Amino acid sequence: MTIELASAENAENPGSTGSAEGTTGASAAGEGSAALDLLAQQVRDLVDAVVLTGAPQDEIVEITAELAVLTDRLRALRRTSRHPLAFDPEGVPRHAGNAVTGSANPYALPLVSQVTPDRTIRAELSFRQVHEGPPTSVHGGVSAMILDHVLGQAVAVAGGAGMTGTLTLRYVRRVPYGEPLVATAEYVRSEGRKSWAEGRIALPDGTPLVEATGLFITPRVWKEEMTGAQ
Numbered sequence: 354m355t356i357e358l359a360s361a362e363n364a365e366n367p368g369s370t371g372s373a374e375g376t377t378g379a380s381a382a383g384e385g386s387a388a389l390d391l392l393a394q395q396v397r398d399l400v401d402a403v404v405l406t407g408a409p410q411d412e413i414v415e416i417t418a419e420l421a422v423l424t425d426r427l428r429a430l431r432r433t434s435r436h437p438l439a440f441d442p443e444g445v446p447r448h449a450g451n452a453v454t455g456s457a458n459p460y461a462l463p464l465v466s467q468v469t470p471d472r473t474i475r476a477e478l479s480f481r482q483v484h485e486g487p488p489t490s491v492h493g494g495v496s497a498m499i500l501d502h503v504l505g506q507a508v509a510v511a512g513g514a515g516m517t518g519t520l521t522l523r524y525v526r527r528v529p530y531g532e533p534l535v536a537t538a539e540y541v542r543s544e545g546r547k548s549w550a551e552g553r554i555a556l557p558d559g560t561p562l563v564e565a566t567g568l569f570i571t572p573r574v575w576k577e578e579m580t581g582a583q
């Protein structure tokens with residue numbers, strides 16, 4: 354199933370070129386998405402290189418000017434639509450522009466998760482220095498973002514897809530970057546439009562680093578739209 358989510362900004366101001374979604378240029382959705390994924394990965398590599406660079410000042414100035422040219426080329430060809438929201442056969446929402454999982458979003462890790470036979474969400478991941486908060490450790494907000502997402506996926510595969518109402522975290526041990534880690538999440542229960550899930554980021558041997566519980570609420574408007582679509 355694929356859903357095109359309408360852009361409220363574009364609906365209100367269809368001629369605007371000021372929104373992050375953009376309103377001019379060719380649509381990239383569905384055409385050359387493999388190329389777009391490669392571009393996004395190149396930008397991730399660029400960000401890592403910027404964080405780690407020891408280049409002298411004049412070299413940095415020159416590279417910045419070259420990058421500005423490329424940024425302008427891309428900006429001149431903005432998409433007219435959002436990336437479509439699709440659901441895989443397991444019921445996990447997939448969206449190439451998502452901030453956590455989006456293959457076409459350089460900001461995304463990107464996290465690749467699976468649904469296990471017992472309906473647990475499981476993702477192997479490795480943070481990078483770009484995610485640093487305290488020295489040598491991953492920023493707690495970055496861990497929270499990953500956990501928000503896998504808990505959201507756990508309730509989604511259980512049929513309770515929703516917006517995060519609350520997310521409670523316990524930071525047990527520092528989270529290292531540059532090492533293999535595992536994020537897991539399970540659906541716990543539902544009451545009406547509310548669903549709860551729990552999860553964790555752990556070392557491969559299961560040692561927990563961050564634990565999370567979350568409440569997800571299916572917005573009234575989603576329920577109405579989904580009921581209306583049947």
Ligand SMILES: CCCCC/C=C\C/C=C\C/C=C\C/C=C\CCCC(=O)SCCNC(=O)CCNC(=O)[C@H](O)C(C)(C)COP(=O)(O)OP(=O)(O)OC[C@H]1O[C@@H](n2cnc3c(N)ncnc32)[C@H](O)[C@@H]1OP(=O)(O)O
Nearest residue numbers: 446501502505506509514516517518519570572573575578
């Ligand atoms: C068209 C179809 C679209 C289908 C889309 C399908 C899937 C979407 C895709 C992905 C989702 C799935 C997986 C993705 C993975 C990751 C998830 C990341 C999610 C986020 O990154 S998300 C961003 C942060 N999140 C927000 O931005 C929320 C802002 N907020 C709101 O959008 C509304 O506020 C909302 C929707 C929460 C409720 O609005 P509403 O109008 O539907 O419901 P209402 O207010 O009536 O509340 C009903 C009952 O929930 C209680 N309640 C309300 N809010 C609460 C809260 N915060 N804490 C505790 N309880 C709360 C009330 O007290 C009442 O409780 P009671 O029934 O007991 O009285």
